[in-house]
Amino acid sequence: MINFENNFLTSPKEKIELSENEKKELLNKGISQDDFFKLLSNNYNQGRNAFIFSLDEKNIIAKKNFNNSSMEPEYAILKLLNNKKFEHSPTPIYFTKEPSILLEEEINGSQIDFDIDLNIEKLAIVLSELHSISFEKFGKPMEKRERGNKFDNLKFNLSLLEDHWKQIILNRNNIANHEANIVSNYLKNINNSVNELESIFSDKKFSLVHFDLHKDNILVDKNNDIILIDWGNSSIGDNAMDIAKLFYKNDFSEKQKQIFFKNYNFSDETIKKRIGVYYPLVILNSLAWRFDILATKEKVDNNFLRSIDKDWRLFDNFNKL
Numbered sequence: 001m002i003n004f005e006n007n008f009l010t011s012p013k014e015k016i017e018l019s020e021n022e023k024k025e026l027l028n029k030g031i032s033q034d035d036f037f038k039l040l041s042n043n044y045n046q047g048r049n050a051f052i053f054s055l056d057e058k059n060i061i062a063k064k065n066f067n068n069s070s071m072e073p074e075y076a077i078l079k080l081l082n083n084k085k086f087e088h089s090p091t092p093i094y095f096t097k098e099p100s101i102l103l104e105e106e107i108n109g110s111q112i113d114f115d116i117d118l119n120i121e122k123l124a125i126v127l128s129e130l131h132s133i134s135f136e137k138f139g140k141p142m143e144k145r146e147r148g149n150k151f152d153n154l155k156f157n158l159s160l161l162e163d164h165w166k167q168i169i170l171n172r173n174n175i176a177n178h179e180a181n182i183v184s185n186y187l188k189n190i191n192n193s194v195n196e197l198e199s200i201f202s203d204k205k206f207s208l209v210h211f212d213l214h215k216d217n218i219l220v221d222k223n224n225d226i227i228l229i230d231w232g233n234s235s236i237g238d239n240a241m242d243i244a245k246l247f248y249k250n251d252f253s254e255k256q257k258q259i260f261f262k263n264y265n266f267s268d269e270t271i272k273k274r275i276g277v278y279y280p281l282v283i284l285n286s287l288a289w290r291f292d293i294l295a296t297k298e299k300v301d302n303n304f305l306r307s308i309d310k311d312w313r314l315f316d317n318f319n320k321l
Contacts, residue, residue, distance in 0.1 A: 022096060029093050031058065031103070040101070049232055054106055060093060063102045065232070071095050071102035073141040077208070077231045078104060080141075084133055088126045089228050107227050109219030114250055117259055119226075123218065124263035126226045127246075131207040131239035131266045138206045140235050150238045151201035154277070155194065157237070161281060162187050164288045174294040179312070183284065186319055197277060200270040201238075207266075209242040210234050214249040239266060240274035245282045247275070248314075280318040287311045 018026070023033055039055040039062050053062040063071060078092035093103040112119050138153045139145030146152065165187065169180045210217070212233040219227045243264075247257060261267065290308050294300060 018096070026094060029103075031060070031094070039103075047230065049230075059106045059108075060103055061106045063104070064099060068099065070097075070142075071100045072097070073143075074232050074234070075102050076141050077234050080133075080208070081231075086129065086133070088130070088226055089231065107219055107221065107229055109221040109227055111215045112218040112220055112226070114215070114252070114256060119220065120256055120259045121263040122224075122226050124260045125265070126228070127239075127242065128263075128265040130210070130228075131242065133208045135206045135208070135236045136204065138235075138237050145236060147204075149202055149204045150206070150240075150274070151198045153206065153237050154197065154201050157241070158187075158191065158194065158281065161284060161288070162191075165284070168288060168291050168295075171295065175291055182316075182319065183287075186280070186284075186315075200273045200277075203268070203270075206236050207239040207242070208234065209237050209239060211237075211242055211245055212249075213242065213246040238274060238278070240271055241278050241282070243271070244275045244278035248279060248282045248286070280315060283311055283315045283318070287315065 018033055018036065026033065026036055035055060035058060039053050039060065045052045045054075047063075050063045050065050054060070055062075063074075065071060072095060075092055075095040078089060081089045082091055090107055091105040093105065095102045112123065114120060135145075137145035137147050138156070146156070165183050168175060169184065210228055210231060210233070212230060213228070217228060217230045219229060221227050243260075246252070252260070261272075287308065290304070290311070293304070294308075
């Protein structure tokens, strides 16, 4: 049994004792109970959504979400990718339920450089492979998913975004009245015209989408292969969502977008139009997340505040079109 005090597992104290079955399963993976406890006793790195520990000699990391939510959905996604022979994600190793901890292969690589055209070409090919993994229902892993078409998926995501912003505006979480009115009016307008988009969202096939493709989550390993990490935001949905967020998160230029589409082999005649619909929604989703952070943290750095200003400028450009 191990006791954790004043670290990522405890507030104020938490005990972990592996069951005999967990010990056996870990041993089958080449991980002793001592390895497991050593792993969780290492100094942690703090990612965007999780605490991360590493066991260097075994090339393993452990992850636990800040909010204590289950790591099982991410584990399920990694298992699915492994079963589908998708070689551009970490190999899942194990996860424990109480507390929920994910063990996975540690990826040694460097952050992708999008100034290198070849990297964009490679990423487009990797995402073609990822998005070609087909599903007939959309939704989050480990939750009840829905049948329908991409239009139903769009309305579902729009509804979630509206509810999120209603809560932010209701709580007045650091948002000015004029900003709240801009968002409310935009969401109202897109809702009023959403039926006009039905023809370009008629397809009934869905893809596995990563939905957090910023540079830190796209690594180039020692073999110059692209590896996608941190699948905590992944879901089954419209591949256009993934590409819209990729372009937004990494400030893709028109030239970079052209290189991407030239090498993206899972496109259709509506993909660019669907990306155009999702792009401002992705910006609003990012802004909503940032306002949540402002509401829960006493202090944020200037880079964070500049990111909010940047998002507002981007969104304002779309809102004026």
